[in-house]
Amino acid sequence: MKRKTFFLCLFLSAALLFCGCQATLTTTTKVTTQAEKKGVISPEKAKSIKKSTAKIAKADSKRREEFTPEQEYYIGRSVAAVIMNKYPSYTSQPVNEYLNLIGQALAQVSDMPEIFLGYRVLILNSDEINAFATPGGHIFITKGLLRCCRTEDAVAAVLAHEIGHIQLKHGIRAIKQERLIEFGKTIVTEIGGDKLLETFDGAIGDFTNMMINTGYSRPFEYAADDVAQTLLRRLGYDPNGLVEVLMVMEKKLNPEDTGFGKTHPPPQDRIDKVLKKTGIKYSPVLTPQVRQIRFMKNIGNI
Ligand SMILES: [Zn+2]
Numbered sequence: 001m002k003r004k005t006f007f008l009c010l011f012l013s014a015a016l017l018f019c020g021c022q023a024t025l026t027t028t029t030k031v032t033t034q035a036e037k038k039g040v041i042s043p044e045k046a047k048s049i050k051k052s053t054a055k056i057a058k059a060d061s062k063r064r065e066e067f068t069p070e071q072e073y074y075i076g077r078s079v080a081a082v083i084m085n086k087y088p089s090y091t092s093q094p095v096n097e098y099l100n101l102i103g104q105a106l107a108q109v110s111d112m113p114e115i116f117l118g119y120r121v122l123i124l125n126s127d128e129i130n131a132f133a134t135p136g137g138h139i140f141i142t143k144g145l146l147r148c149c150r151t152e153d154a155v156a157a158v159l160a161h162e163i164g165h166i167q168l169k170h171g172i173r174a175i176k177q178e179r180l181i182e183f184g185k186t187i188v189t190e191i192g193g194d195k196l197l198e199t200f201d202g203a204i205g206d207f208t209n210m211m212i213n214t215g216y217s218r219p220f221e222y223a224a225d226d227v228a229q230t231l232l233r234r235l236g237y238d239p240n241g242l243v244e245v246l247m248v249m250e251k252k253l254n255p256e257d258t259g260f261g262k263t264h265p266p267p268q269d270r271i272d273k274v275l276k277k278t279g280i281k282y283s284p285v286l287t288p289q290v291r292q293i294r295f296m297k298n299i300g301n302i
Pocket residue numbers: 161165221224264
Protein backbone atom coordinates (compact mmCIF):
# COMPACT_ATOMS: atom_id res chain seq x y z
CA MET A 1 0.00 0.00 0.00
CA LYS A 2 1.34 3.47 -0.86
CA ARG A 3 2.37 5.50 2.19
CA LYS A 4 -0.13 8.31 1.56
CA THR A 5 -2.99 5.88 1.06
CA PHE A 6 -1.97 4.01 4.18
CA PHE A 7 -2.07 7.18 6.29
CA LEU A 8 -5.48 8.05 4.85
CA CYS A 9 -6.80 4.61 5.81
CA LEU A 10 -5.17 4.95 9.23
CA PHE A 11 -6.92 8.27 9.79
CA LEU A 12 -10.25 6.81 8.75
CA SER A 13 -9.77 3.99 11.24
CA ALA A 14 -8.95 6.55 13.92
CA ALA A 15 -12.08 8.48 13.06
CA LEU A 16 -14.13 5.31 13.36
CA LEU A 17 -12.53 4.66 16.71
CA PHE A 18 -13.24 8.01 18.29
CA CYS A 19 -16.19 9.64 16.54
CA GLY A 20 -19.86 8.78 16.28
CA CYS A 21 -21.05 6.81 13.24
CA GLN A 22 -22.81 9.68 11.49
CA ALA A 23 -19.92 12.13 12.08
CA THR A 24 -17.49 9.50 10.84
CA LEU A 25 -19.42 8.86 7.66
CA THR A 26 -19.61 12.60 6.92
CA THR A 27 -15.88 13.08 7.60
CA THR A 28 -14.97 9.99 5.61
CA THR A 29 -17.00 11.09 2.62
CA LYS A 30 -15.38 14.56 2.71
CA VAL A 31 -11.84 13.25 3.16
CA THR A 32 -12.16 10.55 0.55
CA THR A 33 -13.73 12.91 -2.01
CA GLN A 34 -10.93 15.46 -1.43
CA ALA A 35 -8.29 12.75 -1.71
CA GLU A 36 -9.81 11.52 -4.96
CA LYS A 37 -9.95 15.07 -6.39
CA LYS A 38 -6.30 15.69 -5.51
CA GLY A 39 -5.28 12.39 -7.08
CA VAL A 40 -3.97 10.91 -3.79
CA ILE A 41 -6.22 7.90 -4.38
CA SER A 42 -7.91 6.49 -7.47
CA PRO A 43 -11.71 6.70 -8.02
CA GLU A 44 -11.91 2.91 -7.52
CA LYS A 45 -10.02 3.18 -4.22
CA ALA A 46 -12.27 6.07 -3.10
CA LYS A 47 -15.37 4.04 -3.88
CA SER A 48 -13.99 1.06 -2.02
CA ILE A 49 -13.03 3.18 1.05
CA LYS A 50 -16.51 4.78 1.20
CA LYS A 51 -18.16 1.38 0.88
CA SER A 52 -16.03 -0.32 3.52
CA THR A 53 -16.32 2.64 5.94
CA ALA A 54 -20.11 2.52 5.71
CA LYS A 55 -19.95 -1.20 6.39
CA ILE A 56 -17.67 -0.78 9.41
CA ALA A 57 -19.75 2.11 10.78
CA LYS A 58 -22.75 -0.19 10.84
CA ALA A 59 -20.91 -2.89 12.74
CA ASP A 60 -21.21 -3.21 16.49
CA SER A 61 -19.51 -0.67 18.79
CA LYS A 62 -16.89 -3.10 20.10
CA ARG A 63 -15.56 -3.63 16.61
CA ARG A 64 -15.28 0.13 16.11
CA GLU A 65 -13.09 0.43 19.21
CA GLU A 66 -10.18 -1.39 17.61
CA PHE A 67 -7.36 -0.69 15.19
CA THR A 68 -6.26 -3.68 13.17
CA PRO A 69 -3.04 -5.35 14.39
CA GLU A 70 -1.35 -4.17 11.18
CA GLN A 71 -2.34 -0.54 11.84
CA GLU A 72 -1.10 -0.79 15.43
CA TYR A 73 2.20 -2.12 14.14
CA TYR A 74 2.67 0.76 11.68
CA ILE A 75 1.81 3.40 14.31
CA GLY A 76 4.23 1.62 16.68
CA ARG A 77 6.96 1.51 14.06
CA SER A 78 6.73 5.27 13.54
CA VAL A 79 6.94 5.83 17.29
CA ALA A 80 9.90 3.42 17.53
CA ALA A 81 11.71 5.37 14.80
CA VAL A 82 11.37 8.60 16.83
CA ILE A 83 12.66 6.87 19.99
CA MET A 84 15.63 5.39 18.12
CA ASN A 85 16.42 8.82 16.76
CA LYS A 86 16.57 10.19 20.31
CA TYR A 87 18.49 7.36 21.98
CA PRO A 88 21.45 5.34 20.66
CA SER A 89 20.90 1.59 20.77
CA TYR A 90 23.02 -0.89 22.73
CA THR A 91 24.02 -3.46 20.17
CA SER A 92 25.49 -6.34 22.22
CA GLN A 93 23.98 -9.37 20.49
CA PRO A 94 24.10 -11.81 23.46
CA VAL A 95 22.43 -9.30 25.79
CA ASN A 96 19.76 -8.47 23.21
CA GLU A 97 19.11 -12.18 22.61
CA TYR A 98 18.91 -12.79 26.36
CA LEU A 99 16.31 -10.04 26.86
CA ASN A 100 14.32 -11.12 23.80
CA LEU A 101 14.19 -14.69 25.11
CA ILE A 102 12.73 -13.47 28.42
CA GLY A 103 10.32 -11.14 26.56
CA GLN A 104 9.12 -13.91 24.21
CA ALA A 105 8.62 -16.34 27.11
CA LEU A 106 6.52 -13.75 28.99
CA ALA A 107 4.48 -13.01 25.86
CA GLN A 108 3.81 -16.71 25.33
CA VAL A 109 2.15 -17.08 28.75
CA SER A 110 0.21 -13.82 28.33
CA ASP A 111 -3.37 -13.34 27.15
CA MET A 112 -2.05 -12.05 23.81
CA PRO A 113 0.86 -14.30 22.77
CA GLU A 114 0.60 -13.39 19.09
CA ILE A 115 0.67 -9.88 17.66
CA PHE A 116 1.41 -8.67 14.12
CA LEU A 117 5.16 -9.31 13.53
CA GLY A 118 5.61 -10.23 17.22
CA TYR A 119 7.21 -8.60 20.27
CA ARG A 120 10.76 -7.22 20.09
CA VAL A 121 12.95 -5.98 22.94
CA LEU A 122 15.60 -3.35 22.20
CA ILE A 123 18.18 -1.92 24.62
CA LEU A 124 18.88 1.82 24.63
CA ASN A 125 22.43 2.89 25.41
CA SER A 126 21.42 5.49 27.97
CA ASP A 127 22.05 6.02 31.68
CA GLU A 128 18.52 7.38 32.08
CA ILE A 129 16.24 5.00 33.98
CA ASN A 130 13.46 4.31 31.50
CA ALA A 131 11.44 1.82 29.46
CA PHE A 132 8.75 2.25 26.80
CA ALA A 133 6.45 0.10 24.72
CA THR A 134 4.94 1.07 21.39
CA PRO A 135 1.50 -0.15 20.27
CA GLY A 136 3.24 -2.33 17.68
CA GLY A 137 5.11 -4.53 20.18
CA HIS A 138 8.49 -2.75 20.36
CA ILE A 139 9.76 -2.74 23.95
CA PHE A 140 12.64 -0.40 24.81
CA ILE A 141 14.64 -0.64 28.03
CA THR A 142 17.60 1.56 28.93
CA LYS A 143 20.92 0.40 30.33
CA GLY A 144 20.14 2.69 33.28
CA LEU A 145 17.05 0.66 34.14
CA LEU A 146 18.82 -2.68 33.60
CA ARG A 147 21.36 -1.50 36.18
CA CYS A 148 18.48 -1.24 38.70
CA CYS A 149 17.81 -4.98 38.30
CA ARG A 150 19.51 -7.39 40.71
CA THR A 151 17.94 -10.59 39.35
CA GLU A 152 16.43 -11.98 36.14
CA ASP A 153 13.10 -11.90 37.97
CA ALA A 154 13.39 -8.10 38.18
CA VAL A 155 14.28 -7.80 34.47
CA ALA A 156 11.28 -10.01 33.66
CA ALA A 157 9.09 -7.73 35.84
CA VAL A 158 10.08 -4.65 33.81
CA LEU A 159 9.44 -6.41 30.49
CA ALA A 160 6.14 -7.84 31.76
CA HIS A 161 5.02 -4.32 32.78
CA GLU A 162 5.73 -3.09 29.24
CA ILE A 163 3.92 -6.10 27.71
CA GLY A 164 1.01 -5.07 29.95
CA HIS A 165 0.93 -1.60 28.33
CA ILE A 166 0.86 -3.21 24.86
CA GLN A 167 -1.84 -5.77 25.65
CA LEU A 168 -4.07 -3.24 27.40
CA LYS A 169 -3.63 -0.96 24.36
CA HIS A 170 -2.56 1.99 26.50
CA GLY A 171 -0.62 3.61 23.66
CA ILE A 172 -3.55 3.67 21.27
CA ARG A 173 -5.96 4.72 24.01
CA ALA A 174 -3.69 7.63 24.91
CA ILE A 175 -3.98 9.24 21.48
CA LYS A 176 -6.22 12.15 22.22
CA GLN A 177 -9.55 12.47 20.49
CA GLU A 178 -8.93 16.21 20.00
CA ARG A 179 -5.69 15.48 18.19
CA LEU A 180 -7.44 13.13 15.82
CA ILE A 181 -10.17 15.67 15.13
CA GLU A 182 -7.50 18.31 14.41
CA PHE A 183 -5.75 15.75 12.23
CA GLY A 184 -8.99 15.16 10.35
CA LYS A 185 -9.59 18.89 9.77
CA THR A 186 -6.09 19.28 8.35
CA ILE A 187 -6.64 16.40 5.98
CA VAL A 188 -9.95 17.85 4.78
CA THR A 189 -8.51 21.32 4.16
CA GLU A 190 -4.90 20.50 3.24
CA ILE A 191 -5.14 17.22 1.43
CA GLY A 192 -1.81 17.70 -0.40
CA GLY A 193 0.33 14.57 0.07
CA ASP A 194 3.27 16.19 1.87
CA LYS A 195 0.98 18.01 4.27
CA LEU A 196 -0.76 14.72 5.05
CA LEU A 197 2.55 13.07 5.93
CA GLU A 198 3.61 16.12 7.97
CA THR A 199 0.38 16.04 9.95
CA PHE A 200 0.68 12.33 10.62
CA ASP A 201 4.30 12.80 11.70
CA GLY A 202 3.12 15.58 14.04
CA ALA A 203 0.59 13.25 15.65
CA ILE A 204 3.24 10.54 16.08
CA GLY A 205 5.60 13.19 17.56
CA ASP A 206 2.95 14.21 20.10
CA PHE A 207 2.34 10.60 21.01
CA THR A 208 6.04 9.86 21.43
CA ASN A 209 6.46 12.98 23.53
CA MET A 210 3.69 11.72 25.79
CA MET A 211 5.44 8.37 26.15
CA ILE A 212 8.88 9.83 26.83
CA ASN A 213 8.09 12.99 28.76
CA THR A 214 4.69 12.87 30.42
CA GLY A 215 3.75 9.22 30.62
CA TYR A 216 0.46 7.38 30.91
CA SER A 217 -2.14 8.03 33.60
CA ARG A 218 -1.64 6.41 36.98
CA PRO A 219 -4.48 3.90 36.51
CA PHE A 220 -2.74 2.69 33.32
CA GLU A 221 0.53 2.23 35.23
CA TYR A 222 -1.09 0.29 38.06
CA ALA A 223 -2.94 -1.87 35.51
CA ALA A 224 0.37 -2.67 33.76
CA ASP A 225 1.81 -3.66 37.17
CA ASP A 226 -1.13 -6.05 37.65
CA VAL A 227 -0.38 -7.70 34.30
CA ALA A 228 3.31 -7.92 35.28
CA GLN A 229 2.46 -9.77 38.50
CA THR A 230 0.26 -12.22 36.60
CA LEU A 231 2.87 -12.96 33.92
CA LEU A 232 5.66 -13.41 36.49
CA ARG A 233 3.59 -15.98 38.38
CA ARG A 234 2.55 -17.84 35.21
CA LEU A 235 6.16 -18.20 34.08
CA GLY A 236 7.50 -19.23 37.48
CA TYR A 237 9.33 -16.01 38.30
CA ASP A 238 9.21 -14.61 41.82
CA PRO A 239 6.59 -11.80 41.72
CA ASN A 240 8.76 -9.97 44.27
CA GLY A 241 10.96 -9.18 41.25
CA LEU A 242 8.73 -6.18 40.52
CA VAL A 243 8.97 -4.87 44.07
CA GLU A 244 12.73 -5.49 44.04
CA VAL A 245 13.37 -3.31 40.99
CA LEU A 246 10.96 -0.63 42.28
CA MET A 247 12.85 -0.52 45.59
CA VAL A 248 16.14 0.11 43.78
CA MET A 249 14.47 2.79 41.65
CA GLU A 250 13.04 4.43 44.76
CA LYS A 251 16.62 4.91 46.00
CA LYS A 252 18.11 5.94 42.66
CA LEU A 253 15.46 8.26 41.21
CA ASN A 254 15.43 11.99 41.94
CA PRO A 255 12.27 14.06 41.55
CA GLU A 256 14.07 16.12 38.86
CA ASP A 257 14.99 13.02 36.86
CA THR A 258 13.73 12.55 33.34
CA GLY A 259 12.57 9.07 32.32
CA PHE A 260 10.73 6.85 34.78
CA GLY A 261 10.92 9.51 37.49
CA LYS A 262 8.74 11.75 35.34
CA THR A 263 6.58 9.28 33.45
CA HIS A 264 5.62 6.85 36.22
CA PRO A 265 4.07 7.19 39.67
CA PRO A 266 6.65 7.24 42.52
CA PRO A 267 8.04 3.70 42.97
CA GLN A 268 6.90 3.61 46.62
CA ASP A 269 3.26 4.20 45.52
CA ARG A 270 3.54 1.32 43.07
CA ILE A 271 5.12 -0.93 45.72
CA ASP A 272 2.28 -0.13 48.15
CA LYS A 273 -0.34 -0.84 45.46
CA VAL A 274 1.27 -4.14 44.39
CA LEU A 275 1.64 -5.42 47.96
CA LYS A 276 -1.89 -4.38 48.88
CA LYS A 277 -3.40 -5.98 45.79
CA THR A 278 -1.51 -9.28 46.07
CA GLY A 279 -1.73 -9.39 49.85
CA ILE A 280 1.91 -10.52 50.06
CA LYS A 281 4.68 -9.20 52.24
CA TYR A 282 7.89 -8.37 50.41
CA SER A 283 10.73 -10.81 50.87
CA PRO A 284 13.99 -10.85 48.91
CA VAL A 285 13.65 -12.53 45.51
CA LEU A 286 14.23 -16.29 45.51
CA THR A 287 15.91 -17.04 42.22
CA PRO A 288 17.50 -20.38 41.24
CA GLN A 289 21.29 -20.36 41.01
CA VAL A 290 21.32 -21.24 37.31
CA ARG A 291 19.06 -18.25 36.61
CA GLN A 292 21.29 -15.92 38.63
CA ILE A 293 24.41 -17.16 36.80
CA ARG A 294 22.94 -16.35 33.37
CA PHE A 295 21.65 -13.00 34.65
CA MET A 296 25.12 -12.03 35.92
CA LYS A 297 26.73 -13.22 32.68
CA ASN A 298 24.48 -11.00 30.55
CA ILE A 299 23.50 -8.06 32.73
CA GLY A 300 26.07 -8.14 35.56
CA ASN A 301 28.51 -5.78 33.86
CA ILE A 302 26.19 -3.70 31.73
ZN1 LIG B 1 4.59 1.96 32.58
